[in-house]
Each structure stands twice: as structure tokens, then as C-alpha cells.
Amino acid sequence: MKFNAPRGTNDILPPEIKKWQYIEDLTHKLFTNYNYQEIRTPIFEYTELFQRGIGEVTDIVEKEMYTFEDKSGRSITLRPEGTASVIRSFLENKIYGQAQPTKYYYIGPMFRYERPQSGRFRQFHQLGVEAIASDDPALDAEIISLGIRLMEELGLEDFELHLNSVGCKSCRPKYVKKLKSFLIENKEDLCDKCRERIERNPLRVLDCKNQSCQSVIKGAPKITEHLCPECDEHFSEVQSFLDILNIEYNINPLLVRGLDYYTNTAFEIKDNALGAQNTVFGGGRYNGLAEEIGNRDIPGIGFALGIERLLLSLDAKGIEVAEEAGIDLYITVIGKKAKREAFRLLDILRNEDFKTEIDYLDRSVGSQMKSADRMNAEYTIIIGEDELENNSATIRNMKSGNEEEIKLSNLLEVMKQLVDKEEI
Ligand code: HAM
Numbered sequence: 001m002k003f004n005a006p007r008g009t010n011d012i013l014p015p016e017i018k019k020w021q022y023i024e025d026l027t028h029k030l031f032t033n034y035n036y037q038e039i040r041t042p043i044f045e046y047t048e049l050f051q052r053g054i055g056e057v058t059d060i061v062e063k064e065m066y067t068f069e070d071k072s073g074r075s076i077t078l079r080p081e082g083t084a085s086v087i088r089s090f091l092e093n094k095i096y097g098q099a100q101p102t103k104y105y106y107i108g109p110m111f112r113y114e115r116p117q118s119g120r121f122r123q124f125h126q127l128g129v130e131a132i133a134s135d136d137p138a139l140d141a142e143i144i145s146l147g148i149r150l151m152e153e154l155g156l157e158d159f160e161l162h163l164n165s166v167g168c169k170s171c172r173p174k175y176v177k178k179l180k181s182f183l184i185e186n187k188e189d190l191c192d193k194c195r196e197r198i199e200r201n202p203l204r205v206l207d208c209k210n211q212s213c214q215s216v217i218k219g220a221p222k223i224t225e226h227l228c229p230e231c232d233e234h235f236s237e238v239q240s241f242l243d244i245l246n247i248e249y250n251i252n253p254l255l256v257r258g259l260d261y262y263t264n265t266a267f268e269i270k271d272n273a274l275g276a277q278n279t280v281f282g283g284g285r286y287n288g289l290a291e292e293i294g295n296r297d298i299p300g301i302g303f304a305l306g307i308e309r310l311l312l313s314l315d316a317k318g319i320e321v322a323e324e325a326g327i328d329l330y331i332t333v334i335g336k337k338a339k340r341e342a343f344r345l346l347d348i349l350r351n352e353d354f355k356t357e358i359d360y361l362d363r364s365v366g367s368q369m370k371s372a373d374r375m376n377a378e379y380t381i382i383i384g385e386d387e388l389e390n391n392s393a394t395i396r397n398m399k400s401g402n403e404e405e406i407k408l409s410n411l412l413e414v415m416k417q418l419v420d421k422e423e424i
Pocket of ligand 1: 080081082083112114119120121122124125126128129130258259279280281282283284285286301302303304305306307308309
């Protein structure tokens, strides 16, 4: 019998995991600087949360959710995204009773039953931020700048920011009505899927990649020209705050996101080196979401970034984020007695934060030295019966080849002198 990981999932093996840790460490540091706090919500939620939050007529809810009944017959869904859960948690824990705004970030796996391809998986990982309970356009700019800053810190500079406003519950329905009649007029030139979408979710037509639909869409009414005065003002304010930060953006009135909760600002960062799945992160405002799932009128804005896509983006540009670090010392042993002493020394050195290793496969000295090389050991020391008897051994710098005779009982002190330890 042979088992494979389920389609669309990945094992993340060392040394790949180094890159993940690097990105996670950077996220904790950077997001904390912007005064966002980490939140962890469950991997699964009751299905209704996503149906109401993301919207019944979205690809995610209609086709992509991992939904099952638990043993008590409740419908459970593996989270396809983080925003609905974060707002559910904000409401459930009555965080609105505290000083606002609330600024959260999260890192973790999400699940969508999509057709796997480069940059698209069934279990993938997002790092996301949500700033809740403020409608300030400066916060929209802060959120966008935070995502861009993360990319820049990683050395990624060649990307495009697409920006749009999708209006609010007062101006959007009027726009959607106009768009609908336009699409009906041009029905003949739309693909089958888009014809279906006219009634169910006409905004999604704007997102269609089909050539013929694209030429129809070019002439479609633009949402940015149909915003109510409040939304229009909010949108220009967002732009002016982005200008203060010298962030370049393309206004893209065709940008509609795949989740229904968005209002006002919507944005995506695209890396054109990535092919079809080129959106590294996306987000926007969701001023109606708390109302939808908890009957409270609380605004919010956020984004989520796909870590796998970020890594592809780094690969495409040949950027190495985390170099494999070697170990400080490899203790080569000859014989059982020496193994016991080496095992004791290993513990002493590790307690003092030296990265140290020994052999666990009873190998020859030659093989042990090969292991030391593979582990990129800075130093090696050989301990056998003689060394034990004379309390003396030779420590070798693997790079320079220099050797030094030391007292075995002084190994820790010698290592302290040799290895430049960073103070923590
Ligand atoms: P989303 O656009 O559905 O938004 O996903 C955000 C990002 O997650 C995408 O830009 C992409 O990098 C990554 N992603 C999505 N699906 C997959 C997949 N199947 N495989 C690999 N990566 C994927 C949201 O999820 C919103 N919750 C973002 C947000 C937060 N809006 C406001 N706050």
C-alpha cells in the first residue's frame, strides 16, 4: 500500500521551511511595528458563517468549500479564508466594547476545493490583516502600505497595485442595475458562464478572462463613475493618503473581488512574473460584514496574502531569503565510552546555545566527518579512548583546516572563545 498526500496539498520540507520561518518572523516583526496584534481563530467554523459572510452566490461558497457534517449533524466547513472568522470572533468576544480601532493579523492554512495548478492549491496559507471599527481612509492606505512593505522587505519590487472602489449599499445597487441592462444588451457576445452571471452576480462578468467578454466589458459602465458622493470622497481620500506614502497605483474599475462582502476600497497586488495565478495579495473594505453576520454596523478593512504565491514570486526573481545555517560543532566519536562522554558534552554545549551534533548510526570516523561536512559544521572534534584518557583532543576549523590541541574538560570555554555568539 502506498499513500500520497491529497491532491492540491503540499508537504513543506526542510530546507523549504526555512523560507516560511523567515517570512513568518518578518511578518511578526513588521506587523507588530504597525501595531497589529496576532489572532488565531479555529481552522473550522459553522458553515453558515461563510455562507452569510462570503456570500451564497460566490465561487467559494458554491463550489469550493470543504463542508461536512460532524457527528452531531452540524454543518462544518474548513475555513476558506480568514476575514469572516476574525469578524465573528470580534463580535463574539465583544471586542467592540474596547478602545478602537482593533488591528489584527493572522497566519495559517486555508482550504478551497479548486483545480490545482501553479500558485493554486487546495490547502494553502495566508497571512492577513484586518483593521476593524474605523472607516478612516488613512487606514485603507496603511493596510495597503503594510502589504507592499512586506514585499519590499523581501526584495520584491516589481509588482502592480490595482485599486478600485466598489461603492456601498446605497450606490452599488444602482450601478449593478445599469451594468445588468448593458450586459443584457450585449448578451450575444458573452460566454455561457457570463450569460448566467447576468442575473446571479453581474459584477463577476467584469472579471471574465474570455476574449469576447473582454471586448464587451471594455464598453461597460464603470463603477468609479457611479459612486455616491460619500464613496467618491472616500475613494479620493484613500488615493491622497497613498500619494503621501508615494505608493503608485492603477485605478482599475474592472477590479471586482471574489467575495461578496466588499464595499468601497478593493485592491490587488499582481506580480506579472507569475502567470495565470498572479495575484499575490488582495483585500478591501467590508463595511457591511459585521452587520451581515452579527447585526452590528462596524466597518473594517484588510487583506490576505498567499504565502505559496509569495514564495513563487521570490523564486521567479531568484531571491534567496533564508540561507541554510550550519552547526557550530560536530563531535566525532570512536567507541562506546567516548560516545557516552560526547553525549554528556553535547548536552552541556546545547544548554549554552551551541548548535551541536553527534552520530547516531555507529558510523566510521570517515562517515562521521562526511556528516559534519553535510551539516556545514564550523568545527569538529574527535573523541576516542586516548582523548578520554589524556583529557586532550584536537578541535578543527573545517573552513581553514586549522587545528588546536585543547583540554577536553575545557571544550565549552574553548567554544565560547571560538564561536562568535550573538547576545540575545
Ligand atoms: P482572496 O483574494 O480570496 O481574499 O485570497 C487572498 C490571497 O490568498 C490571494 O491573493 C492568493 O494569494 C491567496 N489564495 C487564494 N486562493 C488560493 C489558492 N487556492 N491557492 C493558493 N493561494 C490562494 C481573501 O481571502 C480575503 N479574506 C482577503 C481579505 C482580508 N479581505 C479583507 N480582509
